[in-house]
Every structure is written in C-alpha cells, then in structure tokens.
Amino acid sequence: MIRVAKTAGFCFGVNRAVETVYKLLDEDKTVCTLGPIIHNPQLVEELGRKGVRIIDAPEDAKAGETVVIRSHGVPPEVIEKLKVLGVDYKDATCPYVQKIHRLVSDGEREGRRVMLAGDAKHPEVEGILGCCKTPYRTFKTREELENLFKNEPELAEMPLLFCEQTTFNVEEWEKCLDFVKKVCTNASVFDTICKATTNRQREARELSRESDLMLVIGGRHSSNTAKLKEVCEPYAQTYLIETAAELAALPVKGKMNIGITAGASTPASIIKEVLVTMTDKIETNELNFEEMLEESL
Numbered sequence: 001m002i003r004v005a006k007t008a009g010f011c012f013g014v015n016r017a018v019e020t021v022y023k024l025l026d027e028d029k030t031v032c033t034l035g036p037i038i039h040n041p042q043l044v045e046e047l048g049r050k051g052v053r054i055i056d057a058p059e060d061a062k063a064g065e066t067v068v069i070r071s072h073g074v075p076p077e078v079i080e081k082l083k084v085l086g087v088d089y090k091d092a093t094c095p096y097v098q099k100i101h102r103l104v105s106d107g108e109r110e111g112r113r114v115m116l117a118g119d120a121k122h123p124e125v126e127g128i129l130g131c132c133k134t135p136y137r138t139f140k141t142r143e144e145l146e147n148l149f150k151n152e153p154e155l156a157e158m159p160l161l162f163c164e165q166t167t168f169n170v171e172e173w174e175k176c177l178d179f180v181k182k183v184c185t186n187a188s189v190f191d192t193i194c195k196a197t198t199n200r201q202r203e204a205r206e207l208s209r210e211s212d213l214m215l216v217i218g219g220r221h222s223s224n225t226a227k228l229k230e231v232c233e234p235y236a237q238t239y240l241i242e243t244a245a246e247l248a249a250l251p252v253k254g255k256m257n258i259g260i261t262a263g264a265s266t267p268a269s270i271i272k273e274v275l276v277t278m279t280d281k282i283e284t285n286e287l288n289f290e291e292m293l294e295e296s297l
C-alpha cells in the first residue's frame, strides 16, 4: 500500500515566493533571485530556462532586473544595499520568518541575548542573525545547548531570548526547552517553528510508524527535507529522493507499506511523477515495481 502525506509539498511561504517570480515573468520583467528561489534543482532549472538568473549579492543585479528575495529572507543590510543601489526588488520573505526578525530585534532592544536554535550556515538563520547587533549564540541540539552553558555558566542568569529556525526539529526543540526551563532564570521563549513544519513533521512521524519504507521527496540541499528524513528514520527505512528516476535504485524487497512525504520546496509535479512511476508499475504490471527493485539490488 502506498500512502501520501496530506502535507507533502509546497508550503504557503514557498508557494508565495515562487508565485512572485512567475507573476513578474507574466509582467514581462527580467527577473533574478538572490540565491536559488527554493532548494529544488528541477524547479530552479525550469526558471533558468525562462531566463531567471541567480545572483549572490545585490551588486550582481543588472540594470532593468527585478531582484526577488526568497522565502528564507535576508539580513537587513542586504535590503539596505538594494535600496542604496536603486535596484528594483520584491521581498518574498515568508511572514513567519519576518516575525522572527521582529522578535530578535525587539528582544535585543530589551537587552536580551539571542539564543537561536538552528543551523548557523542556513540562509534563513543568516538572515535572522543579521538582525542582531549584539553577541548571540546558536545551537542545533540539546547537547550543543548544554555545552554553551557549560562554557559560559553566567548565561543562566542573563536575560535571554530563545527562538528557533522555522524548520527546526520539533522533538529536538522540546528537549532544548526542557533544559531551558531547568537552568535559565530570565529567559523569554518563543516557539517560532512554523505551523506548516510542525504539521508536516507530525504527519511524517505518524506515517513512518505505520510504514515499512518512507520516501521523502525533495532537494538534497533543502534543510526542511533533511529534517523530515531525520524524523522518519527512527521508525522506518527512509530514503530521500529528488526525482522519480531514483526509485530504481532503492533497496526494497517484497510487499511493503510505503509512506511518501515531501519537503516544503518540492513541486507537486515531482511528487506526482514519483507516484505515477510507482503506481503505474504496480497497477499495470508492465514493469513490476517490486521485481524492478529486487533486480537493482
């Protein structure tokens, strides 16, 4: 049996960013994006064929181009630079990310030190940290958080502000929170994992508990897709695939309950392609899916 998570695919913020690009193209604008608009190489390639360039910095924009800021957001200094250079731009930062920018700035104004759960190298986190004018700390796990306090025991008494990257692992956050409650005497805590992420991870966990095999469809550079894989792994054999072409290499044997989910930046067309490839083979028996996979072992 194959079951697909209802939450698989584009979230509201990613959809909004991609729609922004398509709308500008419809208006005959020349468009470039600051970094790939989403972490999905197939969609990025498709946009490339329509003339959408990827740039790394505001200075790279050519005259007449409209720059789209992706849903991850950017540090405030990047917006300032676009303004100074007089570059036309559309800000498609997800409102959930904008909310974290505001929280961090307000917290600092109150004299709080920002403690952000997330991957410091992820563009969303870089954008959030770009709002900080005073020292901050980041951590990815409860263990890393505990180590921060071991190295700087004075943190426990300081005014702190805790929040997370929107796609942080919900279970790991709960573990971190447990530590914060035990140790910190003056911490403001904001749960900033977005609802789309919470629901997607919860459904993926439930589905993986009832499946022998989980397929997570999404880009290999997508942070939220990688976290979905992490969420499913304790319960089922889990594979991350970018396209239907990768199905053939999966080490699957016999009849299986297969669960499918997909990252927030996975287009519906790719999910459909995976499903059609699987069901076609199962239903029509032209090419037996299980046999094909056994052959590939």
Ligand code: F3S
Pocket (backbone or CB within 6 Å): 011, 012, 013, 014, 071, 072, 094, 095, 096, 097, 166, 167, 194, 195, 196, 197, 224, 264
């Ligand atoms: Fe926004 Fe959440 Fe998507 S923060 S971009 S709705 S994963």
